[in-house]
Amino acid sequence: MDTVDPAVVAALARHVNPASAAFLAARMLSRRQAAGEVVIAAGGPAHGLFLLVEGELDVFVGPDGGQIRVGTIHRGTFFGEAGFFDRRASSATIRAASNVQVMELDILDFEDMLEREPRHAAVLLRVLTQVLGQRVSDTNHHILDESGAVPAGSGVLGRLWGRLFGGQA
Amino acid sequence: MTDSLARRLGRTEAFEVLPEAVLPALAAALVEQRLPKGGLLFKDGAPANHDIGLYVVLEGTVAVRVPRLGGGYIEARQVDAGELVGLLGLISPSARRHANVIALTDTVVAHMPRGAFLALYEGHDRLSVAFLRVVGNQLARDLRRVDAALQTAATGKRPDTGLV
Numbered sequence: 001m002d003t004v005d006p007a008v009v010a011a012l013a014r015h016v017n018p019a020s021a022a023f024l025a026a027r028m029l030s031r032r033q034a035a036g037e038v039v040i041a042a043g044g045p046a047h048g049l050f051l052l053v054e055g056e057l058d059v060f061v062g063p064d065g066g067q068i069r070v071g072t073i074h075r076g077t078f079f080g081e082a083g084f085f086d087r088r089a090s091s092a093t094i095r096a097a098s099n100v101q102v103m104e105l106d107i108l109d110f111e112d113m114l115e116r117e118p119r120h121a122a123v124l125l126r127v128l129t130q131v132l133g134q135r136v137s138d139t140n141h142h143i144l145d146e147s148g149a150v151p152a153g154s155g156v157l158g159r160l161w162g163r164l165f166g167g168q169a
Numbered sequence: 170m171t172d173s174l175a176r177r178l179g180r181t182e183a184f185e186v187l188p189e190a191v192l193p194a195l196a197a198a199l200v201e202q203r204l205p206k207g208g209l210l211f212k213d214g215a216p217a218n219h220d221i222g223l224y225v226v227l228e229g230t231v232a233v234r235v236p237r238l239g240g241g242y243i244e245a246r247q248v249d250a251g252e253l254v255g256l257l258g259l260i261s262p263s264a265r266r267h268a269n270v271i272a273l274t275d276t277v278v279a280h281m282p283r284g285a286f287l288a289l290y291e292g293h294d295r296l297s298v299a300f301l302r303v304v305g306n307q308l309a310r311d312l313r314r315v316d317a318a319l320q321t322a323a324t325g326k327r328p329d330t331g332l333v
Contacts, residue, residue: 082312085305118294125301132308133257 005030008103011053011076020123027113028103033096040094046083048104049128052076055100060093072097081128084110174201174279177227181251183303184225191296198285199225204272211255213242215266222282223255229276234269242269246314253307254278 004025012021028051033039039050039057057073073079073094083090084107114121175192178184178199184192202224204210210224210231230249234242245268248254254270 081305082309085302086309086313088309088313114298118298122294122297122301125298125305129301129305129308132305132312136257136308136311 005053007101008051008053011051011103014076015078015127016123020120023117023120024105024124025103027109028105031102031104033100033102035096035098035100037096038093039096039100039102040080040090040092042091042093043089045089046080046087046107048080048106049078049084049110050080050105051078051103053101053103056097057100058095058097060095061091078128078131081131084128085132174199174227178225178279181225181227183251183253183307184300186303187296187299191293196279198288199279199281201227202278202280204229204231204276204278206272206275208272208276210270210272210276210278211266213266213269222280222284222286223253224270224278224280226250226252226254227277227279229272229274231276231278232271232273234271235267246311247273253304256304256308256311 004022008025008028008030009018009021012024015021016024030053031039042061052073052075054075056075057079058069059071059073061068061070070092079094080090082088087107110121110124175196178196179187179189179192184195187195213234213236226248228250230247231254232247233245233254235245237243248270255266257267
């Protein structure tokens, strides 16, 4: 029988029902990284869905892997869900702001889950579409100027990135 | 009529991934609606109610106009035949509409009320998974558009890739 970390199950249970939390926890890989290490590199391939179980992550954008910190990801937050759906590369670099524990569900393992356990896959997809939908909703309001871009220096950028990642810039 | 709608759904980008056998049941849950050019499909700020849900554009094109800083609206995107609009109304029961959606041409849409969606997918996990992947892909596309604008503002350069 698989042994799963209760903290991981608890983090997942914030998002899905207990049975699905236990199922997913047993299929996600745990990764511990030290402060300063890169969790996701900008431009890298999308290969999984992530859940931050412990610690905090910083989000960077900009040239050469990102030099501008635009947000923080807090404990209990899913991230990487856009790439999980469309398989496109990340444009941001996610770096550990403290020692962190991150759980990863590999896309290939998820594809297997779709075939073998569609009930749990459906539960997870419902949550992820809600997470994505909330982010779209939060950022669709009042972000565009006449040209269709976010006005630099308008003060909205940090707040919006904070909303994007469930934290604060 | 339902068979005809089922065939049309099967030809849309949104639903072509679904098994043909489920399309009649899906079509039965949808309500066809016609809009003249300039007609308002839904309005920014409209509250959630039992009818909130998404729309499949079957014919024509609609514009999604979001509020802009300083007042007024700006056209964020156009949605053509075969695509979905109003996704947030389906997946978030407390959502308010966040844009005005207006027909740019004479348009035919099919409305899927949230309750009908939930009833249709209850107990049909594979169907649910297939449709949720369609929804997730479109939401990811929408979010990347916003992300590109944010990165442009942050760096002065438009990025080549999308969000994490």
